[in-house]
Amino acid sequence: MDSQIRHIHEQLVGKHITCTELVKGKLEALKPNTHNTVNALLDELALDLAAKVDTKIANGEEIGLLEGIPFGIKDVYMVQGTYTTASSDLLKNYKSAYTATAIQKLLDAGAIPLVKENCDSFGHGSSSENTIFGAVKNAINPELVGGGSSGGSAVNVAKDYTVFSIGGDTGGSIRQPAGYNGVYGLKPTYGRVSRFGLMAYASSTDCVGPIAKSIEDVRIVLNVISGMDGKDQTTYASEGILEESISNVDEIKTVGYFKNFIESEAIDAQVKSDFLATLDKIKAKGITVKALDFFESNTLVSTYYTLAMAETASNLSRLDGTNYGNRIEADNLKETYAVTRSENFSEETKRRIVGGNQVLSQGFSDEIYLKGLNLRDQISENFEHDFKEVDIIISPVTPSTPPKIGDSLKDPLAMYLSDAYTVGFSLGQLPTLTIPQGTETGMQITAAKTNDDLVLTFANFLKDTL
Amino acid sequence: MSKIMTVDVLSSIKGAQPSETVNKLFEVIKNADTSNTNTPNTNHNNAVSLDNLREDIVVDSSEAEKQIIIENFPKEKNGYLVVSKVIEE
Numbered sequence: 224m225d226s227q228i229r230h231i232h233e234q235l236v237g238k239h240i241t242c243t244e245l246v247k248g249k250l251e252a253l254k255p256n257t258h259n260t261v262n263a264l265l266d267e268l269a270l271d272l273a274a275k276v277d278t279k280i281a282n283g284e285e286i287g288l289l290e291g292i293p294f295g296i297k298d299v300y301m302v303q304g305t306y307t308t309a310s311s312d313l314l315k316n317y318k319s320a321y322t323a324t325a326i327q328k329l330l331d332a333g334a335i336p337l338v339k340e341n342c343d344s345f346g347h348g349s350s351s352e353n354t355i356f357g358a359v360k361n362a363i364n365p366e367l368v369g370g371g372s373s374g375g376s377a378v379n380v381a382k383d384y385t386v387f388s389i390g391g392d393t394g395g396s397i398r399q400p401a402g403y404n405g406v407y408g409l410k411p412t413y414g415r416v417s418r419f420g421l422m423a424y425a426s427s428t429d430c431v432g433p434i435a436k437s438i439e440d441v442r443i444v445l446n447v448i449s450g451m452d453g454k455d456q457t458t459y460a461s462e463g464i465l466e467e468s469i470s471n472v473d474e475i476k477t478v479g480y481f482k483n484f485i486e487s488e489a490i491d492a493q494v495k496s497d498f499l500a501t502l503d504k505i506k507a508k509g510i511t512v513k514a515l516d517f518f519e520s521n522t523l524v525s526t527y528y529t530l531a532m533a534e535t536a537s538n539l540s541r542l543d544g545t546n547y548g549n550r551i552e553a554d555n556l557k558e559t560y561a562v563t564r565s566e567n568f569s570e571e572t573k574r575r576i577v578g579g580n581q582v583l584s585q586g587f588s589d590e591i592y593l594k595g596l597n598l599r600d601q602i603s604e605n606f607e608h609d610f611k612e613v614d615i616i617i618s619p620v621t622p623s624t625p626p627k628i629g630d631s632l633k634d635p636l637a638m639y640l641s642d643a644y645t646v647g648f649s650l651g652q653l654p655t656l657t658i659p660q661g662t663e664t665g666m667q668i669t670a671a672k673t674n675d676d677l678v679l680t681f682a683n684f685l686k687d688t689l
Numbered sequence: 690m691s692k693i694m695t696v697d698v699l700s701s702i703k704g705a706q707p708s709e710t711v712n713k714l715f716e717v718i719k720n721a722d723t724s725n726t727n728t729p730n731t732n733h734n735n736a737v738s739l740d741n742l743r744e745d746i747v748v749d750s751s752e753a754e755k756q757i758i759i760e761n762f763p764k765e766k767n768g769y770l771v772v773s774k775v776i777e778e
Contacts, residue, residue: 303754303757317761319757524714528714543701546770549763556773564702565704577696578714580700584694590718595718598718
């Protein structure tokens with residue numbers, strides 16, 4: 224099975240390359256920051272860890288599979304002693320006091336963090352343009368956006384600057400940039416991976432997940448970062464997914480797709496025809512393909528953004544420059560809060576905070592927020608019903624190809640609507656993987672809650688079929 | 690005393706106004722049909738069971754963590770955080 228991690232592991236163990244050479248090479252590639260993917264290089268830490276791996280190998284000690292493997296971290300994860308900016312002015316000098324659980328597990332396994340990666344500020348965006356570090360450039364065509372919000376992470380993987388990266392997905396922020404840059408990106412089932420140490424955007428859909436160049440690498444990383452964590456009590460215990468368990472597609476008999484996604488006027492003609500051709504290839508392999516009814520894109524996007532804005536307004540209320548952050552002093556406490564937040568948040572972040580406070584305020588909460596929650600319950604129920612009839616749901620990742628840099632900032636509504644195919648699975652808290660096949664921006668594979676293994680199984684099948 | 694809290698006050702963002710773009714999203718929700726639903730509250734099942742609650746004990750932070758927290762203070766005096774005067778209204 225293709226795996227960059229296994230390949231590099233063999234090279235290290237076979238002494239074809241030293242870990243220091245490997246890490247130096249990656250750092251050199253990242254340093255020019257050609258695609259605006261780098262918020263901070265962790266060169267000192269990385270080289271120090273690489274030297275330790277080399278010593279172990281030189282002493283004839285065994286090393287673990289992830290030991291010495293260089294990876295990237297979206298700049299919303301805490302890594303003790305490193306800057307964690309969320310690509311924002313407010314936190315541009317903020318240092319993490321502790322390390323996120325998922326990252327700590329990777330460090331414990333010996334993986335080497337190279338870089339804190341550019342993204343939309345606080346995860347607010349679908350293009351990685353809403354950042355103080357410059358718009359992330361697409362790995363395939365640098366005139367286009369890198370996607371978002373985990374744009375820097377997806378581009379780094381696509382360009383081989385990192386072997387894998389850890390992104391964050393609230394409404395599509397791993398899956399969409401993975402699709403835009405032609406790599407794999409997994410949003411695991413909500414709760415499979417601890418969110419402790421991830422800067423909260425919308426806590427009820429925030430997920431931690433890997434971006435990588437192969438299904439096997441996604442599996443290896445997922446197994447390491449998963450598990451129950453007392454510091455995030457929404458986590459659940461999960462079994463590791465075995466390599467051999469995801470190679471047999473026999474248990475997948477029926478695949479569904481949402482016909483309104485494909486019949487939508489918004490979908491690009493090429494994306495549509497490529498997706499339909501993919502359905503034909505799946506049918507030709509003897510798998511039943513079933514058209515499913517689903518909510519209109521407008522309803523999905525509006526429900527997601529209403530709830531996400533409400534949650535982010537609450538989560539970001541702590542950012543007032545009192546204990547940390549770029550405080551701007553004013554006449555009194557309230558003015559200090561207001562000036563600090565006004566000057567340091569981006570326009571997009573302010574739009575979302577204001578929208579969130581609007582829907583949570585008296586008079587609006589019943590007709591918008593509570594109704595949004597009700598719609599979310601209906602969406603979840605719809606999924607439960609669907610997964611009684613199908614094993615897997617497939618869909619395009621985006622209705623169209625990546626926009627040019629600059630276009631999304633001019634039209635935020637168009638940017639919100641471009642998330643139409645990803646947000647529903649976030650609201651349902653379902654495991655969903657983007658694969659770099661099927662359409663120009665890839666395809667999503669979704670299974671019922673906790674069936675992350677089935678998603679990887681079907682991805683393996685499609686890798687050989689398409 | 691009745692006081693209307695505008696979004697700029699609620700958000701602590703000077704001059705903030707509701708956005709037309711965001712209002713368009715809210716209109717979709719307002720007009721959505723939720724009358725015929727009897728769905729269970731499926732999204733609120735993430736709570737931890739009583740048996741799995743962590744122990745209610747204070748865990749002291751490491752010295753390194755404390756040092757970084759102090760380093761992050763926007764204004765510091767003799768190791769203490771300096772904040773603006775709290776005003777009463």
